[in-house]
Amino acid sequence: MKKKSFLFLFSLMFVVTALIGCSEEEASSEATSDGNIFEQVKNRGNVVAGVNSDLPGFGYVTSDGSYAGFDVDFAKAIAAAVFGDADAVEYRPLSAQERLTAVQTGEVDVLVRNTTNTLSRDAMGLHFAPTIFYDGQGIMVTKASGITSLEELEGARIAVDTGTTTELNLADTFRLLGIEYDPVVFDGQDQVISAYETGSADAWTTDRSGLVARLETLANPDDHFILPNVISKEPLAPVVNSSDAAWYDVVKWVVYATIQAEEFGITSTNIDDFMDSENPEIRRFLGLEGELGAEIGLDNDFVVNIIKEVGNYGEIYDRHLGPDTIFNLERGVNSLWTDGGLLYSPPFR
Numbered sequence: 001m002k003k004k005s006f007l008f009l010f011s012l013m014f015v016v017t018a019l020i021g022c023s024e025e026e027a028s029s030e031a032t033s034d035g036n037i038f039e040q041v042k043n044r045g046n047v048v049a050g051v052n053s054d055l056p057g058f059g060y061v062t063s064d065g066s067y068a069g070f071d072v073d074f075a076k077a078i079a080a081a082v083f084g085d086a087d088a089v090e091y092r093p094l095s096a097q098e099r100l101t102a103v104q105t106g107e108v109d110v111l112v113r114n115t116t117n118t119l120s121r122d123a124m125g126l127h128f129a130p131t132i133f134y135d136g137q138g139i140m141v142t143k144a145s146g147i148t149s150l151e152e153l154e155g156a157r158i159a160v161d162t163g164t165t166t167e168l169n170l171a172d173t174f175r176l177l178g179i180e181y182d183p184v185v186f187d188g189q190d191q192v193i194s195a196y197e198t199g200s201a202d203a204w205t206t207d208r209s210g211l212v213a214r215l216e217t218l219a220n221p222d223d224h225f226i227l228p229n230v231i232s233k234e235p236l237a238p239v240v241n242s243s244d245a246a247w248y249d250v251v252k253w254v255v256y257a258t259i260q261a262e263e264f265g266i267t268s269t270n271i272d273d274f275m276d277s278e279n280p281e282i283r284r285f286l287g288l289e290g291e292l293g294a295e296i297g298l299d300n301d302f303v304v305n306i307i308k309e310v311g312n313y314g315e316i317y318d319r320h321l322g323p324d325t326i327f328n329l330e331r332g333v334n335s336l337w338t339d340g341g342l343l344y345s346p347p348f349r
Helices: 002-031 037-044 070-083 099-105 165-179 189-197 207-216 245-264 280-285 303-311 315-319
Strands: 047-051 057-063 089-093 124-127 134-135 137-142 157-161 184-185 203-207 222-225 234-236 239-241
Touching: 002 124, 037 047, 037 057, 047 070, 057 070, 070 089, 070 245, 070 303, 070 315, 089 134, 099 124, 099 239, 134 207, 137 207, 157 165, 157 189, 165 184, 165 203, 165 280, 184 189, 189 203, 189 234, 203 207, 207 222, 207 315, 239 245, 245 303
Parallel strands: 047 089, 157 184, 157 203
Antiparallel strands: 124 239, 134 234, 137 203, 137 222
């Protein structure tokens, strides 16, 4: 009897120990996205950023294997703010289907990958930083098709990236207009574009900026036409896990810093001229007086690091999308509010 009791007790202890071990593993896994992201970033020494790796102009891999693009530069700006080093970033290429889960599970610290801010996504335990690119969904067709309006897409095969707001917007718009169409869905834009170029689809759809960016990669760009219709609102913004308010504040104010710097006229090439400014707003902004940086866990000159390492919003835009690039995208609504656009930073006070 004593032997059986001992064996029972030993077995019970083994089960309890195993359960405790599992709980500790689960807790360790959850810790990556449970309220201490900012501390982990600082302790690790770099920012793990989820990005696109195949969208020219926004997030792509260059011939030398490095990451570049409009979105990528905002990941660099975050690293510059935290570490004073824009290169302190580890990039994780993510598909449209992987991206939000990667933020939820803590695989990445921040997602900067042409992601639309929506209510349902905000309710997934995510926080969206300020919009960095205001976009809208469009549709591309071949000029040979003769299609010039949405109504002429009746019965068309339209290629779309599955698991995206793009797929949902297409369904909503065509349902509202009473247009029947055949959705051709793929996991990734490379497959979407391949289907379109090989004739397996009559049209393809994504954000208009994506259409412009991809147009230049097609075999014969002049053979294609982007319909004038804009069928959705697509405010694209960085995304973080909602568990860490401090980390959210950092990402949020980094974006605002690039916008405010452009409004002040501060660039990566003239910032030194502002270091002896007598304007109290500029002095606070650059950390020459006050403790604004310290209030969100950064050095007081974090803005200086951002501008010197990456530049202001206008510099980032022009570098990747502006008139000196193959895309030549007009700023439009992505202009400062002072120029009739939607970009507006709260006061650095």
